[in-house]
Amino acid sequence: MRKIPDNDDVRLTAGRALILGMALALTLGLAAVALTFPEDQPRLAQIALQRVPESGVNNPVTAVLLNFRGYDTLLEVAVLFLAIIGIWSMARTARVWIKRPDTPILGAFVRFVVPLMAIVAGYLLWLGADEPGGAFQGGAVLGGMVILWIAAAVWLPKRDGRALLRPLLAIGLAAFLLAATWMLLVRGNFFEYPPEQAKDLILLIEGAAMLSIGATLALLFVGGAPEEEEIG
Amino acid sequence: MIGSAMLYALSGVVLFGMGIYALLAYPNLLRKVLGMNVMGAGVFMVLIASAYRGGDAPPDPVPHALVITGIVVAVCATGLALTLATRIHAITGAAQLTADEEDSA
Amino acid sequence: MTLQLAFDIVLIVTVVVCAWAALTTPDLLRAIVLFIAFGLLLAFVWVRLQAPDVALAEAAVGSGLTGALLLSTLSAMRRRAAQAGVEASDEAQVAESEQEAAIAQDT
Numbered sequence: 001m002r003k004i005p006d007n008d009d010v011r012l013t014a015g016r017a018l019i020l021g022m023a024l025a026l027t028l029g030l031a032a033v034a035l036t037f038p039e040d041q042p043r044l045a046q047i048a049l050q051r052v053p054e055s056g057v058n059n060p061v062t063a064v065l066l067n068f069r070g071y072d073t074l075l076e077v078a079v080l081f082l083a084i085i086g087i088w089s090m091a092r093t094a095r096v097w098i099k100r101p102d103t104p105i106l107g108a109f110v111r112f113v114v115p116l117m118a119i120v121a122g123y124l125l126w127l128g129a130d131e132p133g134g135a136f137q138g139g140a141v142l143g144g145m146v147i148l149w150i151a152a153a154v155w156l157p158k159r160d161g162r163a164l165l166r167p168l169l170a171i172g173l174a175a176f177l178l179a180a181t182w183m184l185l186v187r188g189n190f191f192e193y194p195p196e197q198a199k200d201l202i203l204l205i206e207g208a209a210m211l212s213i214g215a216t217l218a219l220l221f222v223g224g225a226p227e228e229e230e231i232g
Numbered sequence: 233m234i235g236s237a238m239l240y241a242l243s244g245v246v247l248f249g250m251g252i253y254a255l256l257a258y259p260n261l262l263r264k265v266l267g268m269n270v271m272g273a274g275v276f277m278v279l280i281a282s283a284y285r286g287g288d289a290p291p292d293p294v295p296h297a298l299v300i301t302g303i304v305v306a307v308c309a310t311g312l313a314l315t316l317a318t319r320i321h322a323i324t325g326a327a328q329l330t331a332d333e334e335d336s337a
Numbered sequence: 338m339t340l341q342l343a344f345d346i347v348l349i350v351t352v353v354v355c356a357w358a359a360l361t362t363p364d365l366l367r368a369i370v371l372f373i374a375f376g377l378l379l380a381f382v383w384v385r386l387q388a389p390d391v392a393l394a395e396a397a398v399g400s401g402l403t404g405a406l407l408l409s410t411l412s413a414m415r416r417r418a419a420q421a422g423v424e425a426s427d428e429a430q431v432a433e434s435e436q437e438a439a440i441a442q443d444t
Contacts, residue, residue: 009363010258010361010362010363015257016257019253019256019257020253020257023249023250023252023253023256024249026248026249026252027245027246027248027249030245030248030249031242031245031246034233034238034241034242034244034245034278035238035242037233037241037282038233039233039234039235041285041292042292044294045283045292045293045294048292048293048294049290049292049293052293059390060290060293061293061296061297061300061390062390063293064293064294064296064297065297065300065301068294069294069297069298072297072298072301073297073301076301076304076305079304079305079308080304080308082308083308083309083311083312086312086315087311087312087315090315090316090319091315091318091319095315095318095409095410095413096409096413097412097413097416124393132389132390132392132393133390133393134390136300136304136394136398137390137393137394137397140393140394140397140398140401140402141397143397143398143402144397144401144402147402147405213304216308217307217398217402220307220308220311220402220406221311221402221405221406221409223311223314223315223318223406223409223410223413224315236341236342236345237386239345239346239349240345240349240382240386243349243352243353246353247352247353247356250353250356250357250360251356251360253360254360254361260365262365262368262369262407262410262411263360263365263368265407266359266360266368266369266372266407267360269372269403270356270359270360270372270375273356273375273376273379273399276391277379277382280382280383280386280388280391281386283386283388284386284387285387291386291387291388296388296390296391299388299391300390300391300394303391303394303395303398303399304394304398306399306403307398307399307402307403307406310403310406310407311406314406314407314410317410317414318410318413318414321414321417321418322417325418325421327414
């Protein structure tokens with residue numbers, strides 16, 4: 001087996017100089033194109049901003065994400081799901097090395113910070129309707145919380161926890177699809193929200209998506225399928 | 233695009249060029265992943281700069297939504313790519329793709 | 338030159354230099370740490386361009402989580418390489434002692 005070198009060879013060889021030249025040419029070409037972008041606002045932006053009050057939320061980005069371009073967000077949640085399936089089918093063992101830390105500071109810090117992060121995640125989710133925030137931001141904080149918990153050697157997902165783990169991962173996509181199908185049945189169009197139920201539907205989808213996103217991001221960090229036995 | 237955001241669009245293009253150089257020039261897989269992420273950051277910068285409207289006007293929300301989606305998808309792609317890199321390293325012992333077959337353990 | 342333009346120029350130069358350093362420094366650990374710093378500076382850029390939702394997502398997911406993934410992969414690779422180095426030297430020792438035993442038997 002070859003050892004990986006600790007320091008890579010990053011000298012500018014002839015081949016790399018050629019690639020650098022090509023990258024430079026590409027940059028200049030793209031910069032020339034970027035300079036020709038028009039100044040006036042595209043019509044889509046004006047329509048989107050005008051119809052935000054009808055969408056059920058007040059934050060225009062959340063309205064676009066969950067209502068106007070809801071199909072794109074559905075596909076994004078599906079991509080998150082597929083990433084976990086891909087990782088679990090490729091790597092049978094976790095990539096992270098769990099051992100008890102030498103100092104008690106990490107454990108104390110984690111026990112202090114994890115409940116705070118849970119509250120912040122829920123708050124960001126709730127806030128996303130009116131201010132910057134939303135499901136992705138809350139899910140990211142949730143995922144970070146779980147990663148901190150793992151890194152402080154408190155816990156690694158194990159195989160017999162899969163009864164809880166798999167529903168957590170699937171609930172975002174499931175809620176999204178169910179809501180979209182509900183809209184199909186009620187209004188006749190995929191992703192056409194009935195106006196008086198829009199806020200509730202968006203909150204439901206965002207809540208489920210937040211749980212899924214948090215679980216998925218944490219499992220991306222673990223980097224492998226859940227193990228049978230205790231690690232470390 | 234508004235003149236005050238044009239500087240950010242150009243810097244996004246520069247980041248894209250640097251990222252594609254790192255992706256193509258270095259054999260180490262982790263560097264390729266870094267290059268891909270910097271390329272993505274450049275693209276996001278161009279998108280958000282095109283959505284900027286100036287001091288008081290509300291920015292265009294559609295590119296913001298696209299970039300949030302893009303960030304999450306980029307993280308998933310990075311996670312998958314790093315798992316692939318870990319598997320390659322476990323099987324061949326090298327953190328880069330090797331051309332000859334007899335290097336496999 | 339207004340204050341805002343000066344701030345923009347300083348921020349952009351810092352972002353570009355940080356990205357170039359992250360991509361071309363020989364030590365991989367240093368490269369990943371610089372990349373995390375680049376991600377946080379990018380969150381700053383999003384705030385400047387009036388995109389607070391993107392800034393929240395970038396600071397948490399874009400730089401923090403991607404940096405954590407890269408660091409965990411790097412440490413897993415180095416740990417496996419170190420173990421392989423130990424095993425290889427163990428095998429070399431075993432092979433050496435077998436050779437010595439064979440030579441001792443012949444003589």
